[in-house]
Amino acid sequence: MEETTVLIVGAGPSGLALGALLGRMNIKVVILEKDAEVCEDPRGIVVNGDAVRISYQIGIGEGLTKRIGKDIGVLNFHRGNFRTSPFMTFDINIDWAEQSVSNNVTQFQPNYEREIRALLKEFPTCELRTSCEVIGREEKGDHSIIEYLDRDGTRKLIRTSWLVGADGKRGVVRKKFLEPEGIRQVESDWTYVGTWVAANLHITTPTPKSHPEFPLWKLGYTPEQVHDLFWPSGFHFCNYSERPAVSGRFGPPGSGFWRHEYSVEPTDSTDNVESQFWDLFGSWLVIPGHKLSRALKKTAVEFPRDCIKLLRCRPFTFAVKVVNEWYCRKTILIGDAAHVFPPFGGQGIATGIRDAQGLSWRLAMMSRVGISKEVEQKILLGWSQERRHAWKAAMRATKLNGSIVNLRSFFGGLLYRISMRALWWFPWIARYRTRQAFKDKLIYTRQTCPDGFFLESADGGQKVAQVWVRRAGEEPKLSDSAFIRDMSHISLLVVVRNAREVDPAEVAETLAAAALPETIITMDDVTYYHINGSGQDIDIDTKAGGEVYQPCNAEELTREGITPIQGYNYTAVQDRLASSAKFVLLRPDFFVHSVASDADGLLKNLKEVGAYFK
Numbered sequence: 001m002e003e004t005t006v007l008i009v010g011a012g013p014s015g016l017a018l019g020a021l022l023g024r025m026n027i028k029v030v031i032l033e034k035d036a037e038v039c040e041d042p043r044g045i046v047v048n049g050d051a052v053r054i055s056y057q058i059g060i061g062e063g064l065t066k067r068i069g070k071d072i073g074v075l076n077f078h079r080g081n082f083r084t085s086p087f088m089t090f091d092i093n094i095d096w097a098e099q100s101v102s103n104n105v106t107q108f109q110p111n112y113e114r115e116i117r118a119l120l121k122e123f124p125t126c127e128l129r130t131s132c133e134v135i136g137r138e139e140k141g142d143h144s145i146i147e148y149l150d151r152d153g154t155r156k157l158i159r160t161s162w163l164v165g166a167d168g169k170r171g172v173v174r175k176k177f178l179e180p181e182g183i184r185q186v187e188s189d190w191t192y193v194g195t196w197v198a199a200n201l202h203i204t205t206p207t208p209k210s211h212p213e214f215p216l217w218k219l220g221y222t223p224e225q226v227h228d229l230f231w232p233s234g235f236h237f238c239n240y241s242e243r244p245a246v247s248g249r250f251g252p253p254g255s256g257f258w259r260h261e262y263s264v265e266p267t268d269s270t271d272n273v274e275s276q277f278w279d280l281f282g283s284w285l286v287i288p289g290h291k292l293s294r295a296l297k298k299t300a301v302e303f304p305r306d307c308i309k310l311l312r313c314r315p316f317t318f319a320v321k322v323v324n325e326w327y328c329r330k331t332i333l334i335g336d337a338a339h340v341f342p343p344f345g346g347q348g349i350a351t352g353i354r355d356a357q358g359l360s361w362r363l364a365m366m367s368r369v370g371i372s373k374e375v376e377q378k379i380l381l382g383w384s385q386e387r388r389h390a391w392k393a394a395m396r397a398t399k400l401n402g403s404i405v406n407l408r409s410f411f412g413g414l415l416y417r418i419s420m421r422a423l424w425w426f427p428w429i430a431r432y433r434t435r436q437a438f439k440d441k442l443i444y445t446r447q448t449c450p451d452g453f454f455l456e457s458a459d460g461g462q463k464v465a466q467v468w469v470r471r472a473g474e475e476p477k478l479s480d481s482a483f484i485r486d487m488s489h490i491s492l493l494v495v496v497r498n499a500r501e502v503d504p505a506e507v508a509e510t511l512a513a514a515a516l517p518e519t520i521i522t523m524d525d526v527t528y529y530h531i532n533g534s535g536q537d538i539d540i541d542t543k544a545g546g547e548v549y550q551p552c553n554a555e556e557l558t559r560e561g562i563t564p565i566q567g568y569n570y571t572a573v574q575d576r577l578a579s580s581a582k583f584v585l586l587r588p589d590f591f592v593h594s595v596a597s598d599a600d601g602l603l604k605n606l607k608e609v610g611a612y613f614k
Contacts, residue, residue: 001145001157001158001159002156002157002158002159003028003158003159003160004028004029004030004158004159004160004161005022005027005028005029005160005161005162005363005367006018006022006027006028006029006030006160006161006162006164006363006367007029007030007031007032007144007146007158007160007162007163007164008029008030008031008032008164008166009031009032009134009163009164009165009166009167009171009172009173010031010032010033010165010166010167010168010171010173010335010337011031011032011033011035011113011117011128011130011166012113012166012167012168012335012336012352013044013109013112013113013116013335013349013352013353014166014334014335014336014349014352014353014355014356015031015033015164015166015167015334015335015356016031016113016116016117016120016128017054017058017116017352017353017356017357018164018166018334018356018359018360019031019116019120019126019128020058020059020116020119020120020123020126021057021058021356021357021360021361021487022125022126022360022363022364023120023122023123023125023126024058024059024123024487025360025361025364025486025487025488026123026125026488027125027363027364027367027488028125028126029125029126029127030126030127030129030158030160031120031126031127031128031129032129032132032133032134032146032148033128033129033130033131033132034131034132034133034134034167035130035131036130036131036151037130038110038113038114038117039109039110039113040110041110041200041311041312042108042109042110042200042250042251042257042259043109044107044109044346044348044349045106045107045108045109045250045251045259045346046072046104046105046106046107046250046346046349046350047064047069047104047105047107047112047349047350047353048072048103048104048105048346048347048350049097049103049104049350049438049440050097050099050350050354050440050442050463050590051349051350051351051353051354052064052099052101052102052103052104052105053099053101053466053480053590054353054354054356054357054589055353056101056478056480056481057357057480057481057484057487058116058119059119060112060115060116060119061101063111063115064101064102064105064107065102065105065253066252066253067111067115067252068105068107068108068111068112068115068252069105069106069107069108069111069112069250069251069252070105070106070249070251070252070253071092071093071102071104071105071106072092072104072105072106072234072235072248073091073092073093073233073234073235074089074090074091074092074093074233074234074235075089075090075092075234075235075237076088076089076232076234076235076236076237077089077236077237077239077404077405077420078236078237078238078239079238079239079240079413079417080238080239080240081236081238081240081245081247081283081284082232082236082238082247082248082284083284083287086236087417087420087421087424088404088417088420088421088424089234089424089430090433090434090437090438091434092104092434092438093565093566094434094565094566094567095565095566095567095568095569096434096435096437096438096439096567097438097439097440098439098440098465098466098467098569098572098576099440099465099466100466100467100468100478100479100564100565100568100572101466101478101565102565103438104346106235106248106249106250106251107250107251108250108251108252108255108257109349111251111252112349129150130151131150131151132148132149132150132151132156133148133149134146134147134148134167134172134173135147135148135149135172136148137163137176137177137331139329139330139331142161142330142373143159143160143161143330144159144160144163144330144331145157145158145159146158146159146160146163161330161367162330162331162332162363162367163177163330163331163332164331164332164333164334164359165177165178165331165332165333165334165337166333166334166335166337166352166356167337168335168336168337169185169336169337169340171336171337173331173333173337174323174333174337174338177331178328178331178333181328182324182325183323183324183325183328183333184323184324185321185322185323185324185338185339185340186321186322186323186324187319187320187321188320188321188322188392188395189392189395190320190395190396190399191320192318192319192320192342192399192402193317193318193319194263194264194317194318194342195263195264195315195316195317195318196261196262196263196264196315196316196318196342196343197261197262197264197270197273197276197277197313197314197315197316198259198260198261198312198313198314198315198316198343199259199260199261199277199281199310199312199313200257200258200259200310200311200312200313201257201258201259201260201308201309201310201311202256202257202258202308202309202311203227203231203256203257203258203307203308204256204307204308204309205223205224205226205227205256205307206223206226206303206304206307207223208223211304211307214226214304215289215296215299215301216229216292216301218295219292219293219295219296226303229287230285230287230303231249231258233249234248234249235247235248235249236248237344237401237404237405238405239404239405239406239407239413239417241407241408241409241410241413242265243262243263243265243280244262244263244405244406245260245261245262245263245405246259246260246261246262246343246344246405247259247260247261247284260277260281261343262280262281263406264315270315273313273314273315274310274313277310277313285302285303285305285308286300286301286302286303287300287301287302288300288301289301318340318341318342318343319340319342320340320341320342320395320398321339321340322338322339322388322391322395323337323338323339325384326338326380326383326384326387326388327380327384329377330376332359332380334352334355334356334359335351335352335355335356336348336352338352338355338387339351339391341394341395341398342398342402344398344399344401344402344405345394345397345398345399345400345401345402347394347395347397347398350394351390351391351394354387354390355387357588357589358383358386358387358390358589359383360487360588361487361488361587361588361589362379362380362383362453364487364488365379365488365519365520365613366379368488368519369517369519369520369613370517371613371614375613375614378451378612379453379612379613381451382449382451382452382453385448385449385450385451385452386444386449386452389442389444389448389449390442393441393442400437404416440463442463443461443462443463444456444460444461444591445461449461453587453593453612454587454591454592454593454594455593455594455605455608458594458595458596458601458605459577459578459581459592459594459595460585460591460592460593460594460595461591461592462576462591462592463576463590463591463592464483464493464573464576464584464586464590464591464592465569465572465573465575465576466478466479466480466572466573466590467479467551467552467568467569467570467571467572467573468551468552468557468562468564468568468570469482469529469549469550469551469552470549470550470552471547471548471549472548475560476552476556476557476560476562479549479551479573480590482527482547482549483527483529483549483586484586484588484590485524485525485527485547486524486525487588488519488588489519489520489521489522489525489588490520490521490525490585490586490587490588490593490609491521491525491526491527491585491586491588492507492511492521492525492526492527492583492584492585492586492602493527493529493583493584493585493586494507494526494527494528494529494546494582494583494584495529495531495574495577495581495582495583495584496528496529496530496531496532496540496548497531497532498532499530499540502528502540504526504528504540504541504542504543504544504545504546505544506599507523507526507544507546507599507602508523508544508545509599510599510602510603510606511523511526511606513603514603514606514607514609514610515610516606516609516610520609520610520613521606521609522545523544523545523546524545524546526545526546526547527546527547527548527549528540528542528546528547528548528549529549529550529551529573530548530549530550531550531551531571531573531574551570551571551573552570553570554568554570577595578595578597580597581595581596581597582596582597582598582602583595583596583597583598583599583601583602583605585602585605585606585609593605593609594608
């Protein structure tokens with residue numbers, strides 16, 4: 001019988017992300033996808049926060065703002081449609097999360113999936129099989145036998161150590177295999193159920209040749225200016241008391257895609273949704289002529305309807321739900337199979353990608369370290385606690401946006417808008433609120449994640465920042481790829497303030513004294529991070545193993561032809577650490593396991609790592 005270490009059901013973003021990460025760690029993985037081709041319907045349109053950073057770890061980061069999507073730019077909150085002045089804006093071009101890459105990308109999901117599918121072909125241990133429908137599971141101790149039909153309808157069996165359901169909220173893994181065991185999606189702390197219409201449009205820009213009678217040519221407008229006038233950049237949350245809406249561009253630069261979503265009210269009929277859409281959205285495409293020129297004061301300028309193609313327009317019922325359990329023995333749920341969100345925060349895809357990253361290195365370690373069933377369940381319990389805590393953080397972000405968009409009270413909404421307009425008169429307040437809203441605040445604690453893999457008493461549970469770094473004589477690179485060179489291992493970051501104070505032999509002796517398996521950490525996982533280095537002031541003997549890096553400031557990056565993100569902070573890594581921090585144990589998912597100021601503290605933390613896997 002065919003065997004694999006991990007079997008993933010579903011080739012959406014979370015399933016593909018998990019497969020690619022496991023492939024990078026040389027873990028044998030098979031992905032079974034029911035459909036033959038990538039679904040061309042762009043469902044989720046946002047990858048945000050550290051999901052962007054994880055996309056770089058997956059290996060598709062370079063394509064995010066070229067072939068897959070582009071920076072969102074600015075979030076705008078309006079009273080009425082997006083032609084009214086916003087009462088509140090959030091500029092998210094700035095690196096509030098201190099990760100040195102885009103914080104929010106509006107993406108074309110089919111391209112996101114295609115990029116990962118192409119990447120999977122580079123990993124000999126990873127295989128994607130399409131047109132394969134899973135129909136059965138038989139658990140046998142430490143493995144499961146999965147039955148599926150291949151593209152020819154032939155019944156096949158495959159043995160797997162781990163089964164992961166990434167097949168959506170109606171997928172077979174939860175619905176057929178786990179719900180009989182009592183695992184189901186349940187309502188969260190925030191109860192929300194609503195039906196919205198989601199419409200995808202493709203916009204073709206008119207030109208003087210294609211539309212010679214269009215009135216704005218006489219005013220000197222270019223086709224690009226016409227497009228930007230009628231389809232403004234950024235993303236727009238529209239607080240209509242009668243019918244809230246969300247609207248904005250998505251997809252790669254110049255792709256012409258636009259998403260418009262609006263609420264379905266109790267008195268609405270959904271018999272003819274497309275007709276209703278045009279009745280509601282048509283007025284958004286008209287600009288009174290007097291706002292553009294005195295010459296047009298008695299006319300209205302409408303964007304040519306024949307330049308708009310309605311790709312999809314149908315209602316969806318959204319809810320906030322999460323599974324009561326994330327796993328059952330060796331069957332695990334991630335992505336929409338585990339949780340669902342309303343559309344207000346763009347958290348669906350991002351949370352699934354985070355699920356995949358946090359699970360991937362744990363599966364790799366559990367497959368190689370050699371641990372008992374009890375320890376396996378403890379590790380999965382810790383993962384599920386961390387994921388639930390992170391899911392709650394994503395839910396709160398969704399709730400915040402949703403509460404603003406869905407303000408139905410006239411006086412309550414009026415008071416809120418007046419307050420926000422007053423606050424936004426003061427730029428420093430606007431910057432502070434934006435920073436607080438979008439900085440990476442996710443921290444694990446023993447209260448929220450009692451079985452998580454971190455030491456809160458040793459400053460663990462926070463996330464390490466990402467900056468640009470370089471080795472002497474080499475080009476700059478992002479620090480995640482420098483610090484975490486083996487994604488199936490724990491990494492050791494040695495913070496160097498003075499090279500004379502660092503003794504690689506002491507580091508090697510400490511790792512040897514900890515006696516951890518080489519499947520967890522070796523000297524090759526050590527990075528000496530010289531935060532005060534100048535390119536020549538790096539004199540660290542790494543014969544025992546490890547590599548030496550130093551941070552790159554914005555001026556240095558510019559000289560190298562790299563444009564740093566706005567607000568780039570090259571000291572972000574050390575800024576998050578105590579001034580006494582010297583030895584930082586890093587998990588592959590960017591979280592700090594523990595921090596120590598000396599070798600004795602490092603040894604203690606390493607022994608805690610060993611104890612976690614016993």
